[in-house]
Amino acid sequence: MEGKPLPEVAGTAAREEILRRIRDARVPAAAPVVRGYHREGPGGVELFAERVADYRAVVRVVTDVPEALSSLRGKDVVAPDDVPDEWLVDGVGWLREPLSIGELDRADGVLTGCAVAIADTGTIVLDGGVAQGRRALTLLPDYHVCVVRADQIAGSVPEALARLQPTRPLTFISGPSATSDIELNRVEGVHGPRVLEVLIVT
Structure with a gap:
């Protein structure tokens, strides 16, 4: 405790002096709650796109999902039963x-x-809900295209968790599947897609 040393008093007087100093001490204001990089609207989209790209994912900000998905032509692609019909180009x-x-x-x-x-x-979170299918769908194919609407982007982990139901099977995806071998060489595709493409719909 800062200040002058306690006087040489015994028993009750010493205790009262200690309690008085505690009562008189200044209490610092509570620290503000930090909520990470929360940004509304375009700022959230920009930050999310930047962070996803840091994980070596392919990121495209689009306004027309069917047009963006035209790059899939000529491929055999798995689609959950409840994806929007317009996505099935x-x-x-x-x-x-x-x-x-x-x-x-x-x-x-x-x-x-x-x-x-x-x-x-x-990070992208899947919970087996609409347009997501069962977990195996996104773990076995080598290429995953994920459509993310701008209004689905939360600023921070706590904000995202508040939107989710903890009883659902949650899968958190931060870039393509990757790990490192014993010599710390990056190896992709060991336990999931080697390529993740994210279409952010504004």
């Missing part, structure tokens, strides 16, 4: 459930939506 071999593990593994890629995205960390 012509010229793509759309694979629909039920699919075996072998069929998923042979697919060129998978197209999904997401439950929420996190600007602060560049």
